[in-house]
Amino acid sequence: MSELINNREVDIPEQTRRQAMLREIIKELHAGKSVEEVKARFEEAVGDVTVEEISAMEHSLMTEEGIPVEEVQRLCSVHTAIFKGSIEQIHRSSKPEEQPGHPVHTFKLENREIERLVNFRLELHADKFKKNASDEIIFKLLEDLSLLLDLDKHYSRKENLLFPYLEKYGIYGPTKVMWGVDDGIRNMIKEAKKALSAYNGDSGQIIAALEEIIKEVNEMIFKEENILLPMALDKLTEDEWVKIARESDEIGFCLTAPEREWIPERAAEPEGADVPAGEGEGLSPQGFIRFETGLLSLHQLETLMNHLPVDLTFIDENDVVRYFSHGKERIFARTKAVIGRTVQNCHPPQSVHVVEKLLADFKAGVKDAEDFWINIKDKFIYIRYFAVRDADGRYMGTLEFTQNIAPIRALEGQKRILSE
Numbered sequence: 001m002s003e004l005i006n007n008r009e010v011d012i013p014e015q016t017r018r019q020a021m022l023r024e025i026i027k028e029l030h031a032g033k034s035v036e037e038v039k040a041r042f043e044e045a046v047g048d049v050t051v052e053e054i055s056a057m058e059h060s061l062m063t064e065e066g067i068p069v070e071e072v073q074r075l076c077s078v079h080t081a082i083f084k085g086s087i088e089q090i091h092r093s094s095k096p097e098e099q100p101g102h103p104v105h106t107f108k109l110e111n112r113e114i115e116r117l118v119n120f121r122l123e124l125h126a127d128k129f130k131k132n133a134s135d136e137i138i139f140k141l142l143e144d145l146s147l148l149l150d151l152d153k154h155y156s157r158k159e160n161l162l163f164p165y166l167e168k169y170g171i172y173g174p175t176k177v178m179w180g181v182d183d184g185i186r187n188m189i190k191e192a193k194k195a196l197s198a199y200n201g202d203s204g205q206i207i208a209a210l211e212e213i214i215k216e217v218n219e220m221i222f223k224e225e226n227i228l229l230p231m232a233l234d235k236l237t238e239d240e241w242v243k244i245a246r247e248s249d250e251i252g253f254c255l256t257a258p259e260r261e262w263i264p265e266r267a268a269e270p271e272g273a274d275v276p277a278g279e280g281e282g283l284s285p286q287g288f289i290r291f292e293t294g295l296l297s298l299h300q301l302e303t304l305m306n307h308l309p310v311d312l313t314f315i316d317e318n319d320v321v322r323y324f325s326h327g328k329e330r331i332f333a334r335t336k337a338v339i340g341r342t343v344q345n346c347h348p349p350q351s352v353h354v355v356e357k358l359l360a361d362f363k364a365g366v367k368d369a370e371d372f373w374i375n376i377k378d379k380f381i382y383i384r385y386f387a388v389r390d391a392d393g394r395y396m397g398t399l400e401f402t403q404n405i406a407p408i409r410a411l412e413g414q415k416r417i418l419s420e
Contacts, residue, residue: 096241097233101262103162103244104229106253110154111221113255117148118214126210133203138196141210145193147255151217154254155182158224161244161251162232169235178220178228185216238264269295313400314388315343319359322397331381331402343398362387363395373405380406 029038097104122144128137159182163175192209199206236244245262272286273295283289287298296304305312305325311332313324319342324334338346347355361367362385372383384401 096238096262096264097229099262100259101245103157103241103248103262104233105262106245106248106258107154107158107229108225109256109258110151110254111225114148114151114154114217115221117144117255118217122148122210123214126207126214129203129210130207133199133201138199142193142196145189145196145213148189148213148217149186149193150254152186152254153252155186157244157248157251157253158182158228161247162228165236165240165244166232171231171235174228174231178223181216181220181223185213185220188213188216270297309403311400311402313402314397315400316397317363317395319343321346331376331379331404358385359398362398365393365395378406379404380409 025038096102099105100109122141125137125140125144129141159175159179163179166175188209192206192213195206195209242262242264245258248258270288273284273288273290289296289298289301306327308325308327311325311327311330311334313334314322316322321338321341321343324338326334343355343359344352358367358370361370368387368389370385374381374383382403382405384403386399386401388396388399390396
């Protein structure tokens with residue numbers, strides 16, 4: 001280890017010192033030392049390493065040490081074998097976006113591959129093209145550009161999966177601008193391929209195009225990782241990231257793919273919440289009810305309904321009263337005797353025709369809601385009726401929603417701090 005630790009360089013920035021050590025280890029690999037021997041020295045001398053450090057190290061191997069790009073590529077798999085444990089250790093993060101499979105992690109993973117392609121291969125081959133525009137180097141450039149067109153998947157996931165969620169939060173400007181730049185990069189790559197395929201000796205035009213592609217691709221990576229993705233992380237919910245991750249497969253990935261499906265860490269379900277197949281629709285023997293958007297015990301559900309600051313009553317499709325909430329201060333009294341009676345029998349004869357007309361409109365699809373408001377002493381009662389329909393639009397019943405909104409109407413100004 002002593003040969004890797006130079007006490008005279010204690011003042012050299014830590015990142016530079018680590019870079020030098022990494023480069024020495026890879027050069028030894030290149031000289032023929034075994035993976036096991038080098039890995040042991042790597043773990044002893046360096047410890048954890050970031051993907052960015054590996055990319056920078058590989059870049060310096062080509063530009064400073066003169067190791068051919070093909071040889072660096074050959075060593076990539078060996079590099080991965082050496083660094084794998086350390087990289088995985090870094091990725092074992094409590095932040096969801098740093099976990100494999102999270103859309104942000106995947107975007108950044110692809111960016112490292114795109115950087116490797118444009119900054120190592122494409123740049124190196126462009127330099128060779130400047131010196132000698134041979135058929136061989138033109139072929140390699142065409143190969144690089146064809147690979148680079150794979151970033152269409154990276155951009156498409158950004159545009160079609162991420163941007164809609166940002167627009168949902170009112171963010172339009174950055175997404176439109178970025179989409180336009182994405183299209184510009186796509187077109188530049190296609191035009192460069194065309195020019196190379198019909199090369200007429202004007203190397204200056206092609207070199208300028210390649211340099212512009214390298215610049216624009218790198219700038220887009222910077223914009224994504226320093227503006228777009230932090231902004232998205234600030235706005236999107238965990239469930240929205242889950243949806244993006246699950247829909248990403250349909251578009252595909254650029255130059256690499258997530259290691260695994262991202263499953264956010266969440267609290268385990270209570271014991272007894274499992275619903276056996278064929279035993280009811282979402283109801284477990286222990287009284288848990290599984291909804292499309294969550295799980296509640298019957299006790300939790302009833303307590304929750306009774307804590308709502310409104311009175312609820314539900315009649316089914318046959319006008320039979322099936323349920324009412326019973327909070328501490330109901331506005332209109334209800335007794336359990338009404339359960340099972342038709343709603344018509346629960347109203348005085350002089351108002352039954354109003355009930356009948358409302359239900360007829362709901363059942364016929366003429367209306368979906370109707371509102372009334374009345375004053376009773378110091379209360380201002382807001383009564384709302386909603387036609388309850390299933391996903392196919394079939395009428396399932398009517399919900400009565402009653403609330404004293406006098407306190408709400410009395411609100412003035414604004415409140416931004418908690419009450420003492």
